[in-house]
Amino acid sequence: MTDTRHAPRRKSATARSWWGWGRTDQALPDGECAALASLIPGLPAEPLPVPDLGGIDLAPPRIAPPGSLAPLFSHDPEERAAHTYGKAYRDVVRALHGDLAAAPDLVAFPRTETELVDLLDWAATANVAAIPFGGGSSVVGGVEYRGGGHAAVLSLDLSAMDRVLEVDTASRAARIQAGVLGPDLEEQLRAHGGGLTLRHFPQSFEFSTLGGWLATRAGGHYATLHTHIDDFVESMRVVTPAGTSESWRLPGSGAGPSPDRLFLGSEGTLGVITEAWMRLQDRPVHKASAAVRFTDFAAAAEAVRAVSQSGLHPANCRLLDPGEAALSGAAHHGESVLVLGVESAHRPVDGQLAELLALAADLGGSVPAPSGPDAPDTPATGQSGDGSAAAGSGDAVGAWRSAFLRMPYVRDGLARMSAITETFETACTWDRFPALYEEVRTGIGAAVEEITGSAGLVNCRLTHVYPDGPAPYFTVIAAGRRGREAAMWDEIKTAAMEILARHGATVTHHHAVGRDHRPGYDRQRPEPFALALRAAKSALDPRGILNPGVLVDPLPGPTG
Amino acid sequence: MTDTRHAPRRKSATARSWWGWGRTDQALPDGECAALASLIPGLPAEPLPVPDLGGIDLAPPRIAPPGSLAPLFSHDPEERAAHTYGKAYRDVVRALHGDLAAAPDLVAFPRTETELVDLLDWAATANVAAIPFGGGSSVVGGVEYRGGGHAAVLSLDLSAMDRVLEVDTASRAARIQAGVLGPDLEEQLRAHGGGLTLRHFPQSFEFSTLGGWLATRAGGHYATLHTHIDDFVESMRVVTPAGTSESWRLPGSGAGPSPDRLFLGSEGTLGVITEAWMRLQDRPVHKASAAVRFTDFAAAAEAVRAVSQSGLHPANCRLLDPGEAALSGAAHHGESVLVLGVESAHRPVDGQLAELLALAADLGGSVPAPSGPDAPDTPATGQSGDGSAAAGSGDAVGAWRSAFLRMPYVRDGLARMSAITETFETACTWDRFPALYEEVRTGIGAAVEEITGSAGLVNCRLTHVYPDGPAPYFTVIAAGRRGREAAMWDEIKTAAMEILARHGATVTHHHAVGRDHRPGYDRQRPEPFALALRAAKSALDPRGILNPGVLVDPLPGPTG
Incomplete structure (x- = not known):
């Protein structure tokens, strides 16, 4: 394998942590870990050390890449380590303890759809499990091989397919490659002009990809109305071992069951999403937010129900229970905090916020004195996590927001304790x-x-x-x-x-x-749907190489 | 088959036309047919007569119902005739010419899900094609057998399963049986109290069922935001030959591909929808509408685009091109007419309409002088067809609306000519x-x-x-x-x-x-999706009895 180039990872790779969340320079220093942990009785005094790859034995790859595709592969230990797990707590903990038994044999970085097709063809022939990695931010074991009788395991990293290829400003839509990370996607849209944004900001925004959002039905920016990325899909291209599926660009259709809805949420088990036409939004310029306090959590939940049924469609509607509010510093003394945010590209939103606040006040909330509208967001502050619309206004909003963005790094610090x-x-x-x-x-x-x-x-x-x-x-x-x-x-x-x-x-x-x-x-999936999904998988992935173990187990034998 | 009861059809059956749209007493008299036709040069002077079943030979049923299920069946000629076709132009024309070659051998009216399961079991055993009829308003040949090598054909009419079974006012949702027709559904919801409505008004509202809407992804009341019935589904029960599928009642979920979205649009090919939890709306009390005229259709279309991207979400947004406007009497002299309607259960909508009208005026529309809000709608006037929100205000709105509701009867009158x-x-x-x-x-x-x-x-x-x-x-x-x-x-x-x-x-x-x-x-369906859909069908309907010929052809042999 001396001819194998160690393919470069995405631009941000230099600073990315292979074992924990995000960037290494954002990780908590040992002292902060210990200080945090002192708040929880019964923990050790010293953090687990940041794991050193030099001290971890990775099993050698069980297979060599085929010659013609070799330049796409890496068997670099850090790449293999970084592609072993997602970023769940249990992933971080296992990495901290040096457990990398599940490491993929190889990591491949296709640059084109043709290369991806070739990789899947090879994998099917060689009985190699192929696991689409997305941005690697899975918190459900979505990118980790856990057996299935394959000869080897390949992690598919689409980070080289990261372009916004086309923007249709009339229809407000863009054709976007699946491997792009959130900030880069928004940056490219901005460069295209037209004031358009996908405005999908899951908490993982910086470290997750469009393809990953689609494959997992990610929840994004909007707390009401359109919460899942599903609703922003106009069409998709998906490479399956049985051929490439491309739905037509349509604003709506009643032609049979939606093809896109079968692949949305398929988590890499039916095919690899390579690109999608995504519906865009006009970038909002009017924004306002406020925090409402409740002494009674049940009353607060009733207020949220009323908001959800009011037709007012706030972009943000986030209720923190007393424990969560206290933990983030948004409130104390057993209060619950409801963060409301409204936004529009077209018109002032103060009236909408006032109406929301009046509704909350009617249902027992303590509403703050009116304040001015927020400033328009920037790419940096626009990253607001799974539902947070607006930055800044009000101490409770700000406190919660800071805590929210810092949360995964704090989690890693506590995990070390x-x-x-x-x-x-x-x-x-x-x-x-x-x-x-x-x-x-x-x-x-x-x-x-x-x-x-x-x-x-x-x-x-x-x-x-x-x-x-x-x-x-x-x-x-x-x-x-x-x-x-x-x-x-x-x-x-x-x-x-x-x-x-x-x-x-x-x-x-x-x-x-x-x-x-x-x-x-x-338990949740209706059994006839399981039959249908298994049959669909057998038809599209007859060798059972795609993300085995996720969603459904294959049929006993191939039917395709 | 002397022991077969002729099961009564739904309550409205007495007045239903077996060959044409709707109710027999609404059909155009001969003189009106001829008068209408005189506007179109080259037509015969006399209408085709209303067809007489006494003069049409129906082939005798090729199969007898099994004894235990016999009370569910009808082989009454009028039932068989009424269940032969949908209501497309080509269906009406064929009936007018006495062509009922596609008549089902039998019609069955299950009253419970258990009876439906028994019927499907029998059909699978006897190689009988089973075609869910809905309300019979298909305009795409969705309920008409066109071959497939079956021993006989059974039309499944769920009109006896027509109850609103439960209403959850906290979550604004109701569990509703699939066989209920639109007006009856709304009437039952009204009787439950709570001011809730499904507010789904396709043009076929009077003569189509919830199950039909779901199976065909019907387009309803809302011209913007939520157009398809899909978005109002919380969970569904579907009887398939491989078992009954029931999804959980969930406001949202990211657990794999949506089971409901596979059955939505499946048009009776994967199973028979028996009931669904549907999301309801508060009944609107504030309404307003207006018609805007444009001298240039392209400008009018641009105005509609602006409206659709404005975030104003009008309930009605219907653009008639010059020919359509003239035909309905909404405008003449080559003008296009944009009908805008807004509604809310919670707050006045005049400001919203004013903003829409300002947008339309900016883009070249002639906006009428302001008028008062419309009256709240009633069940009768609430039936407003595929997107028309509001009745009455303005001559153009009224003219278009009257023409719209009358349209299918006029179509039948012209067909007779x-x-x-x-x-x-x-x-x-x-x-x-x-x-x-x-x-x-x-x-x-x-x-x-x-x-x-x-x-x-x-x-x-x-x-x-x-x-x-x-x-x-x-x-x-x-x-x-x-x-x-x-x-x-x-x-x-x-x-x-x-x-x-x-x-x-x-x-x-x-x-x-x-x-x-x-x-x-x-041509449109991506080929890998076709593979998946065929495999799903083979898994759920291994004998290929469900609505054969619709959506996909079966795999060469059963795989289930």
């Missing part, structure tokens, strides 16, 4: 929410205590809301035991999936299924 | 619309002249609009030749499908695929 710190998210109808909230708090609280031996925090925020129900996002923080962190979390997670299922709440609202959510997903 | 009168609809992105519009007008104009020997009318309206493109709806009126009406239309339709495909416009925006759109759909 062997704290358990992870989230899970769901959605349910409004009639079920109060009971679900209570049972998660008490049930997971009890599970944490039983599993870890001490009490932990179980907080909740609502990140997206629909007229028929909210998407609650739970955070769990507890003292883990060094070496047992991942196992402990897995037990807590199992308890969580059981509670969600009992309340008819989805196993995931926007984190996807991957491998970690399979038990809950297998 | 051997005029060709039919529509086709599509959607495309804004960048393609001007060229598409021109080519349809000239290309179909030329085709009509070549096929019929004389010039016809080719008009256009936009029924639904999206930020990235409109859904144009074309009307063709021409002099047919008696006995050749359906064949002539088929030739025109073939030309239309070719033009649509050339411009990347969908073969259907909301009429579905059925059998008539198969050539266009086969």
Whole structure:
């Protein structure tokens, strides 16, 4: 394999952490890790060291790339390590403990769709599992091979296919390659002119790709109305082992079941998304936001329900329960905080915000004195996570926002201290929410205590809301035991999936299924749909090489 | 078969036409047919007589129902005749000519899901094609058997499963059986209280069912934002030969590809939809509408584009081109008419309408003097067809609305005079619309002249609009030749499908695929998606009994 070029990773690679979230220069120093951990009784005094690849034995690749495609491959240890896991808590913890047993044999960086087709052809012939990596920000084991009898494992990294290829300003749409990361996508749209933006800002924005968003049905910027990336898809191209699928660019169609909707959420099991025509928005110039405090969380949730059913469509509508509000510094004394944000490219939004605040006040909220509109956002501040629309106005909004953006790095710092710190998210109808909230708090609280031996925090925020129900996002923080962190979390997670299922709440609202959510997903997915999905997979991926273990298990034998 | 009860049809059956649209007492009398036809040169002087079933030989049923299920069946000739076709022009014409060769052998009226399961079990065993009938308003050959080697044909009529079973007012959703017709559905919701409505008003509202809307992805009331019924589905139950699929009630989910989206648009080929939890709306109390005139159609279309991208979300946004405006009496002298309607359950809408009108005026429209808001609608006037939000205000709005509701009856009257009168609809992105519009007008104009020997009318309206493109709806009126009406239309339709495909416009925006759109759909559907869909069908319907010929042809042999 001496002729194998170590293909360069994306531009930002120099600063990217192979074991933890984001950029190495943003990671918490040892002292800060220890200081944070001192707030949680029962943790070790010293952080786990930042892992050193030199001290970790990676098994040698079990297969050599074919000669003609060799320049696309890398078997560089850091590339293999960086492509082993996503960025879930359990991924970070395993990396911290030097466990890279799941490392792919090879990483490939196709630059064109033709090269991708060739790679899949080779993989099918050689019985190599092919796992689309996206930006590697999966928190559900979506990019990690966990067996299936393949000869070797290939991680597919589309970061070289990262261009905005075309912009149609009349229809406000752009043809965009799947490998582009969020900030680069917005930067290229800006350079095209026309004032258009995709305005899809999941919390992972900096480190996730368009293709990953589509494959996992990511939840983005809009807290109401259009929450999932699905609604912004005009057409898609997907390379499957059975051929390339390209839907027509259509604003709407009733011609049979939607082809795009089969590939949206298919998580790399049916094909590899290479590009999509995406619907764009005019960049908003009018913005306003405010935080409303509630002394009673149930009243706050009722206010959010009223907002969701008001037809006012706030861009941001985020409710922090007392624990979450306290943790982020947005409020104390047991208050819940509702962050509301409105925005428009076309008209002032102060009246809309005033109407929202009046509604919240009617339902028991303490509304702040009026303030001026926010400044227009920039690419940097525009990255606002899974639902946060507007920066700045009000201390509670600002406090929450800072905490939100810092959260994944804090998580890694706590992980180094062997704290358990992870989230899970769901959605349910409004009639079920109060009971679900209570049972998660008490049930997971009890599970944490039983599993870890001490009490932990179980907080909740609502990140997206629909007229028929909210998407609650739970955070769990507890003292883990060094070496047992991942196992402990897995037990807590199992308890969580059981509670969600009992309340008819989805196993995931926007984190996807991957491998970690399979038990809950297998319970939730209607069996006839499972039959159909398995049959579709067998037709498109008859050798079963695409992201095996995710979503469904293959049929016993190929039918295609 | 003497023990077979002739199951009663739905309550409205007494007045329903078996051969034409709607109610027999609404059909045009002979004199009116002739008067209408006198406007089109070259037609016969006398209408075809209303067909008499006594004079039509129906082949005897080729199969007897199984004893235990016999009470569910009818072989009454009028039931069989009424379940032979949908209500497309070519269906009406064939019935007028006494062609009922495609009549189903039997019609079954299951009253419960268990009975439906038993019926499908029997059909699979006996190799009987089972065709879900919905309300029978298909205009694409969706309910008509056209071969496939089955022993017999069964039309499945779910009109006895027509209840609103549950209403969740907190989440604004209702569990509704699939066989309910539009007016009955709204009446039951009204009786439940809470001021909720599904507010889905396709043109076929009176004579189509919830199950039909879901199976065909019907386009409803809202001209912008949410046009398809898809967006109002919270969960669905579908009986397939491989088991019953029930998705969870969820406001949103990112757990794999959406199960509902596979069954939405499946047109009875994968299973029979029995019930759904549907998202409801608060009944609007504030309404306003206005008509804007344009001397230039291109400018009018640009104004509609601006409206669609303005974020103002009018409930109605319907553009009539000069021919369509003249035909409906909404305008003359070559003007185009844009009908705008706004509505809200929560707040006055005059400001929203004023903003829409200002936008239209800026782009060249003649805006009327302000008028008061419309009265709240009633169940009767609330039925407003595919996108018309508001009744009454302004002569142009009223004229267009009256013509719209009368249209299907007029169509039947003209059909009796051997005029060709039919529509086709599509959607495309804004960048393609001007060229598409021109080519349809000239290309179909030329085709009509070549096929019929004389010039016809080719008009256009936009029924639904999206930020990235409109859904144009074309009307063709021409002099047919008696006995050749359906064949002539088929030739025109073939030309239309070719033009649509050339411009990347969908073969259907909301009429579905059925059998008539198969050539266009086969071209449009990505081939890997066709593979997946065929595999899914083989898994769910291994004997290939469900609505054979629609959407896809089965795999050569069962794989399930």
